[in-house]
Amino acid sequence: MQTATRMTPGRRAYVEVPADPHQTRNRILQAIALAFVVAYPFLDLLFGWQALLAFIPMMLMITLALGLNIVVGYAGLLDLGYAAFYAIGAYAAAFFTSPNSPLASVLPGSPFAWMQDFWVSMVMAVLVAGCAGAILGAPTLRLRGDYLALVTLGFGEIVPRLVKNLEPWTKGVKGMNPIGRPYLFGCQFGVDPCEILGMKLKLGMIPYYYLTLIVGAISIFAIIRLRNSRLGRAWAAIRDDEIAAQGMGINPVTTKLWAFSLGASFSGATGAIFGAYLQTISPDQFEYSTSVIVLCMVILGGTGNIWGVMLGGLLIQSFDRIFAERLTGWVHKAGALTGDPTITAAFNSFDLLKSRLLVFGLCLVLIMNLRPQGILPNRKRRETALTDLPADDVAPDEAVMIAGAAVPTEKPR
Amino acid sequence: MTTSNASGDVVLDVTGLTKRFGGLVAVDSVDFQVRRRQIVSLIGPNGAGKTTFFNMVAGQYEPSAGRVVFDGKSLHGLRPHQITARGIGRTFQNIRLFTNETLLENVLVGMHSRLKSGPLASLLRLPSQRREEGEAREKGMALLHLVKLDQYANEAAGNLPYGMQRRLEMARALASEPQLLLLDEPTAGMNPQETVNMISLIRRVRDEFGVAVLLIEHDMQVVMGLSERVTVLNYGQKIAEGTPLDVQRNDNVIEAYLGRRHKRPEDEVADGGTH
Numbered sequence: 001m002q003t004a005t006r007m008t009p010g011r012r013a014y015v016e017v018p019a020d021p022h023q024t025r026n027r028i029l030q031a032i033a034l035a036f037v038v039a040y041p042f043l044d045l046l047f048g049w050q051a052l053l054a055f056i057p058m059m060l061m062i063t064l065a066l067g068l069n070i071v072v073g074y075a076g077l078l079d080l081g082y083a084a085f086y087a088i089g090a091y092a093a094a095f096f097t098s099p100n101s102p103l104a105s106v107l108p109g110s111p112f113a114w115m116q117d118f119w120v121s122m123v124m125a126v127l128v129a130g131c132a133g134a135i136l137g138a139p140t141l142r143l144r145g146d147y148l149a150l151v152t153l154g155f156g157e158i159v160p161r162l163v164k165n166l167e168p169w170t171k172g173v174k175g176m177n178p179i180g181r182p183y184l185f186g187c188q189f190g191v192d193p194c195e196i197l198g199m200k201l202k203l204g205m206i207p208y209y210y211l212t213l214i215v216g217a218i219s220i221f222a223i224i225r226l227r228n229s230r231l232g233r234a235w236a237a238i239r240d241d242e243i244a245a246q247g248m249g250i251n252p253v254t255t256k257l258w259a260f261s262l263g264a265s266f267s268g269a270t271g272a273i274f275g276a277y278l279q280t281i282s283p284d285q286f287e288y289s290t291s292v293i294v295l296c297m298v299i300l301g302g303t304g305n306i307w308g309v310m311l312g313g314l315l316i317q318s319f320d321r322i323f324a325e326r327l328t329g330w331v332h333k334a335g336a337l338t339g340d341p342t343i344t345a346a347f348n349s350f351d352l353l354k355s356r357l358l359v360f361g362l363c364l365v366l367i368m369n370l371r372p373q374g375i376l377p378n379r380k381r382r383e384t385a386l387t388d389l390p391a392d393d394v395a396p397d398e399a400v401m402i403a404g405a406a407v408p409t410e411k412p413r
Numbered sequence: 414m415t416t417s418n419a420s421g422d423v424v425l426d427v428t429g430l431t432k433r434f435g436g437l438v439a440v441d442s443v444d445f446q447v448r449r450r451q452i453v454s455l456i457g458p459n460g461a462g463k464t465t466f467f468n469m470v471a472g473q474y475e476p477s478a479g480r481v482v483f484d485g486k487s488l489h490g491l492r493p494h495q496i497t498a499r500g501i502g503r504t505f506q507n508i509r510l511f512t513n514e515t516l517l518e519n520v521l522v523g524m525h526s527r528l529k530s531g532p533l534a535s536l537l538r539l540p541s542q543r544r545e546e547g548e549a550r551e552k553g554m555a556l557l558h559l560v561k562l563d564q565y566a567n568e569a570a571g572n573l574p575y576g577m578q579r580r581l582e583m584a585r586a587l588a589s590e591p592q593l594l595l596l597d598e599p600t601a602g603m604n605p606q607e608t609v610n611m612i613s614l615i616r617r618v619r620d621e622f623g624v625a626v627l628l629i630e631h632d633m634q635v636v637m638g639l640s641e642r643v644t645v646l647n648y649g650q651k652i653a654e655g656t657p658l659d660v661q662r663n664d665n666v667i668e669a670y671l672g673r674r675h676k677r678p679e680d681e682v683a684d685g686g687t688h
Contacts, residue, residue, distance in 0.1 A: 222536055229535030229542075230521075230528045237511050237522045244509035247471060249497035249526030249589055258532060378513070 037213060041206045052205060054321035056277060059212045060270050062313035063219050065297040066306060067266030072295065073304035073378070074227060075259035076239025077140075078149040081156020082294055084136075085129045085264035087163060087286035089271025091170060092128040094281055096121040097180025100171055118182045118276060125272040126265045133264025137257045144242075156291050163283040175282025179275045182211060189276070208277050215273060219266050223306055226262065235259055296360075300367055302374030311376055316360070324352040324359075424449045424593050424625045425470070430479035432465050432649075439465040441649040442479060447593060452619055452626045454636045456660075457646035458669055463629045464506060466646065467595055470627075471503050472496040484592060498526035502591030504582040506598050506629070512571030516562055516581055519570050520553040523588030556584040560614065576607040583614065587622065594618070596628040600635050608632065612639050637661070645669065 036043075044052045064086060071079045095101050096115050107113050114120060140151050163170045170176065187194040189207040194200070226232050234255045237245035242252055275281045293316065301312020328351055335347020352359065367375065425447040432440040440462040447453050455463050468474040470481055472493040481488045488496055497503075502523075511519050528549060534542040557563040560580040565573065570581060579599060586594055599615065600608045612635055619626055630636050636643060636657065643660040645653040647669040653660050660666055 225536055225538065226532060229532070229546075230525060230530050231532050231535060233514070233518055233522050234525060236514050236518070237525075240511040240513055241509045243473070243493075244505065244511065245522070246473075246493040247497060247503050247505070247509075248523050248585065249494045250522070251492070251494045262532065 041209055051322050052209060054318075056205060056208050056212050057274070058314070058317040058321055059209075059216050060274050060277075061294065061297065061317050062310055063212070063216045063270045064267050065294050065301075065309050065313045066216075066219050066223055067263045067270070068294050069263075069298050069304065069306060069309045070223065070226070070235075070266070071259050071263035072298055073309070074232065074235040074239065075256060076235075077256060077259060078145065079152045079260075079263075079291075080149050080288075080295065081136075081152040081154070081159075081291055082263075082267065083286045083288070083290035084156045084159035085132055085267040086271045086274070086290065087159050087283070088132045088264075089125040089129040089268030090275040090281045090286070091163060091176070091271075092125040092268065093118070093121040093272035094176040094179045094275050095169070096124060097276075098176045098178065100176050100178075102169055116180060118180045118272075121180060122182075122269055122272040126268040129268025129271065130261045130265035133261040134257050136264075137260030140260075141253055141256055153288075156288055160283040160286050163286075170283075173283060175280055176275075177280035179279055179281065181276055181279075182207070182273075190279075205277075208273070212273060212277075215269050219269075220306060220310075223266075227306075231255070231258055296364060300364065300374060302376040302378055304378035305374070305376050308374050308376030308378065312374065315375075319360070320356060324356045328352045422448050424451075424484055425627070426482040427470070428480055428482075430466065430469060430481065431477045432462070432469060432474060433477045438649050440469065440476075440646075443646070443649075443651050445644060445651070447625050447627050449592070449625055450619060450623055451642065452615070452628070452640050454640040454643045454657075455627065455629050455646065456631070456636055456643060460648075461646040461669075462649040463646055464597060465649075467503070467597055467627075467629060470496075471501060471595060494526065497589050497591075500590070500592040501595060502586035502589045502593070502624075503595040504579075504586050504597055504599060506601070508575075508578045508582055510570040510578055510581060510585070513569055515567050516557055516570055516573070517550065517553050517566040519581060519585050520556050520588045521549055523585035524549050524553070525589070527588075527590055553588065556588055557581075559587075559618075560584045576603050579603065579611070580614070583618070587618065587624075591624055593625045593627060596626060596630075598629055598631065600630065600632050608635060611635075615639060 040055065041052055044050065044055075064082070067085075068079065068082045071077050071082070096103060096107075097118055098104065103115075107116050115124070136152070136155050140148050143151060164172050166172075181191065182189045184207065185196050187196055187203075187207075189211065190205055192202045192204065194203055227235075234245065234250045235258075237248060237250055238252055238255050245255075246252060297313040297316050298309050299312070300316065301310065302308025331350045331352075332348050335344040335350075338344060338347075371377070423446050425445070427443060427445040429442045429444065430440055431438065431442050443462075443466065445466075455466065457463055465474065469476045470483075470488075472488065472491055472495070475490075483496075483499060483501060486499070488499070491499070511522060514522070528545055530539075530542040530545055554563055554566060557566055560583055562573075562577060562581055562584065565577075570578065573581060579601075583596070583599065586596075596615070600611045603611060615626060615628070616639060618624065628635075628639075640657055643653075643655065643657050644651060645660055645663070645666050647665075652665040652669060653663040655663070
């Protein structure tokens with residue numbers, strides 16, 4: 001929030017909204033993080049970290065968590081079936097672009113051939129997932145808390161079952177493969193070598209990295225704008241106190257539907273990229289466990305705070321996809337260094353990959369006990385109430401005089 | 414008693430309003446009017462049906478019978494948010510602020526029905542949306558200033574002490590630009606100084622904004638000092654109505670609050686004076 005002082009002549013300077021004291025610090029942190037992620041593929045090459053392939057799904061999962069945060073964090077609607085929208089997005093994109101899709105026999109040569117384009121299919125995936133969000137939202141509007149969670153859980157189970165059983169369209173458990181690739185400057189993502197302006201480049205998966213990054217950045221940008229809008233305030237109001245929110249003129253039905261629909265549409269874009277990146281999708285990628293992991297990322301980092309959600313996602317995903325493996329490798333090396341066969345064998349039996357769910361569970365238990373609001377809580381509230389406030393010592397007439405001068409609004413007719 | 418509101422002077426016209434919860438009749442065919450810019454109190458012992466009456470006017474409960482006409486139009490079948498949009502603002506008996514949001518955000522939420530920007534306009538930050546937000550913030554700060562809370566604009570509402578929370582609720586209700594303000598026990602839990610200030614604030618809000626005010630109150634100092642008319646409910650029925658002085662002298666009211674005086678035979682003869 002920026003300082004907005006407007007000193008219109010004849011008007012008091014009451015319009016001053018106090019500035020956020022942490023703004024500079026936050027800006028610096030954001031700039032560092034941004035510079036790091038933009039430069040990452042080059043740093044990865046330079047230092048040989050070889051983690052680029054882990055970073056892409058990681059960022060996709062974080063984008064997914066940001067979408068879920070709209071539903072859970074902003075609007076306060078516990079959604080246990082979020083992976084369903086992810087599946088719907090991925091399948092929608094595959095449906096248009098995959099040669100396995102029933103559309104593949106109809107579209108080429110028809111006036112709708114442009115629909116097979118990846119970018120078009122990505123937009124479609126966003127729209128389809130957004131509509132699916134609204135459709136799921138509709139029957140849950142009268143439900144709260146536990147009941148709502150159960151219905152979303154049901155939806156999360158129904159979608160993979162449907163995908164498995166609608167074989168003619170989805171290829172059932174086999175999944176769809178291959179899937180249309182994104183392209184730019186006549187260059188297909190993930191296909192080497194790639195020729196741009198006569199130069200032959202070996203880019204590997206780097207284009208996917210930047211596509212994911214851009215989609216993530218757009219999501220963050222959009223989410224911040226939504227949060228600070230009329231709709232974002234309505235979400236917060238519904239979350240804090242639905243009865244009071246209605247009393248303030250907020251329609252709970254449309255407000256919740258927007259939350260479900262917008263939250264789902266982010267997972268639509270993510271699903272489309274995910275499918276294209278893996279080149280194959282199947283129903284088991286969208287099971288309950290995916291919904292739970294994404295929900296954990298939201299809650300662990302700090303429900304309702306997008307920086308917290310990103311941090312939570314980063315921690316869980318980087319452990320899952322990078323550090324569990326690396327740590328295991330380091331321990332094995334350390335065992336080999338001792339030269340003692342029994343110690344080496346003992347160290348080699350250590351495998352974090354096998355017990356990563358155990359570690360994950362333990363961390364959840366610990367963090368939720370130590371910091372129930374998440375690592376970076378959405379904290380506008382202080383631990384204690386304001387102290388050292390002046391008593392309500394405004395002499396009535398003075399207050400009134402100021403108020404009379406201060407309210408320039410027209411009187412209601 | 415009930416006159417037609419064709420005069421345009423009556424902002425709230427309630428006829429035969431009834432609410433039954435199973436066998437219990439919480440509000441029993443109450444007729445009631447509020448005129449523009451009038452301050453009216455609704456009083457009565459605990460359980461008399463005051464808050465139920467409020468909730469029916471605000472759309473939280475659907476009346477079992479009777480009708481509510483606001484500003485010449487029936488409110489029948491409208492949802493609470495639609496009623497707010499029509500011009501009825503309210504506060505709650507147990508303060509219901511959005512405790513995790515800042516003071517300014519609370520007031521901005523109150524403006525919800527007066528703002529128009531949709532999600533797309535907000536995503537694109539269209540000029541119309543930016544202008545609307547700027548004006549809303551300015552107005553929100555003015556309202557916070559009115560209740561002397563502008564210096565805490567960026568604090569979370571839950572951090573405020575009790576008396577200030579009540580004032581914030583008032584600013585939030587005013588943000589919806591109401592023609593009628595429903596205040597449910599606005600001075601409950603306040604100390605005498607805060608109460609005096611609240612009385613003055615309510616009166617000035619009426620004067621500055623031209624709203625009619627309907628309040629439920631237990632504090633007789635507030636009721637008598639502020640109201641132009643008082644209506645008394647007991648067991649869901651209207652037992653008295655009039656100026657504060659009329660109501661204070663009314664036998665039914667005294668009986669409802671203090672109980673019937675047991676009359677001894679010798680009093681029958683001397684009976685005649687009130688009390």
